[in-house]
Amino acid sequence: MFQKINALVAxxxxxxxxVSGSAFASGPxxxxxxHVVAENTPKGQMANKFKDLVGERLAGKYEVEVFPNSQLFGxxxxxxxxxxxxxxxxxxxxxxxxxxxxKLQIYDLPFLFKDMAAVEKFQKGPVGQELLGSIGKKGLVxxxxxxxxxxxxSSSKALKVPADADGLKFRIMSSDVLAAQFKAVGATPLKxxxxxxxxxxQTKAIDGxxxxxxxxxxxxxxxxxxYITETNHGLLDYMVVTSKEFWMxxxxxxxxxxxxxxDEAIAFGNDVAAKKAMDDRKKIIDSKRTEVxxxxxxxxxxxxxxxxxxxxxxxxxxxKDNIDAAYKSNM
Numbered sequence: 001m002f003q004k005i006n007a008l009v010a011x012x013x014x015x016x017x018x019v020s021g022s023a024f025a026s027g028p029x030x031x032x033x034x035h036v037v038a039e040n041t042p043k044g045q046m047a048n049k050f051k052d053l054v055g056e057r058l059a060g061k062y063e064v065e066v067f068p069n070s071q072l073f074g075x076x077x078x079x080x081x082x083x084x085x086x087x088x089x090x091x092x093x094x095x096x097x098x099x100x101x102x103k104l105q106i107y108d109l110p111f112l113f114k115d116m117a118a119v120e121k122f123q124k125g126p127v128g129q130e131l132l133g134s135i136g137k138k139g140l141v142x143x144x145x146x147x148x149x150x151x152x153x154s155s156s157k158a159l160k161v162p163a164d165a166d167g168l169k170f171r172i173m174s175s176d177v178l179a180a181q182f183k184a185v186g187a188t189p190l191k192x193x194x195x196x197x198x199x200x201x202q203t204k205a206i207d208g209x210x211x212x213x214x215x216x217x218x219x220x221x222x223x224x225x226x227y228i229t230e231t232n233h234g235l236l237d238y239m240v241v242t243s244k245e246f247w248m249x250x251x252x253x254x255x256x257x258x259x260x261x262x263d264e265a266i267a268f269g270n271d272v273a274a275k276k277a278m279d280d281r282k283k284i285i286d287s288k289r290t291e292v293x294x295x296x297x298x299x300x301x302x303x304x305x306x307x308x309x310x311x312x313x314x315x316x317x318x319x320k321d322n323i324d325a326a327y328k329s330n331m
Contacts, residue, residue: 028059031054032067034071034081035068041218044068046091047068050265051064058254085246090240094107094108094235094237094238095175098176103322106131111308112311113235113329118330143241144240144266145237147269148237149274150234151231151236152213153229154201154208154216154290155228156207156225157226165208180313185307198224210234212236212277228290229295231303
């Protein structure tokens with residue numbers, strides 16, 4: 001795998017030459033930004049904000065082209081495409097980076113963060129920033145964390161205690177941690193592309209899935225799932241990423257403007273995520289298409305107890321010090 005990745009990095013070096021001054025003679029440099037969700041999600045709005053800011057500040061030199069809803073690549077293919085120079089930016093879920101570093105699996109651990117304030121505290125701290133740079137040796141540059149929110153469980157049956165999930169099939173992202181999480185409650189995890197989830201739920205090929213309020217609403221999962229349990233059990237965050245060859249091939253002054261624009265777009269996207277989570281939750285409840293189940297403290301404690309051993313299972317890969325630092329962010 002690593003030999004393949006190194007070959008891709010070498011190939012990308014050729015593509016990076018296109019970013020030199022001579023490239024501007026034939027028009028603005030295209031920055032293709034690929035993502036898998038709808039434009040009205042926090043990620044979609046962030047990408048469009050980034051496009052607008054770069055268009056304002058570097059008009060004629062750079063043009064950001066946004067491709068939502070997996071129009072170019074799904075998250076399972078986009079990083080490889082990036083190393084080939086077929087796309088310049090993306091924001092895959094953090095779980096998608098496990099083939100490049102096991103440390104980022106920390107963000108998939110169930111019940112590690114109590115809320116988004118704890119997530120922010122950790123990511124802005126030294127360990128969170130160190131993790132942001134953990135993919136550098138594989139030819140990628142982590143540019144920032146983008147929030148979507150805390151994850152909920154939707155299902156074809158009411159889920160109140162872990163035993164209720166026994167025997168059910170849940171779609172997950174490609175993540176060994178998430179697979180272990182569902183196995184801990186006796187469920188069957190199935191790794192499937194995000195673009196297929198609605199159809200899988202509609203046809204009852206799977207029983208449920210985990211996602212944030214904004215994704216559940218924008219992708220209409222609530223219309224084909226009779227129950228949503230408000231667990232806030234996990235985090236769905238993204239890392240905005242580019243290839244090292246593309247990024248370092250940019251003139252310093254241009255790179256600074258692009259990074260500033262991206263930082264502002266991410267801050268905007270994170271504000272949208274916080275507000276949208278609550279707004280979309282309300283819209284789902286008001287639709288009366290599904291029943292939202294709120295757990296009691298005792299019920300939630302059962303989920304925590306059953307899933308927490310997953311932390312120990314992945315402790316060596318992630319690093320106990322990293323897990324301890326993340327847990328302390330709750331205090």
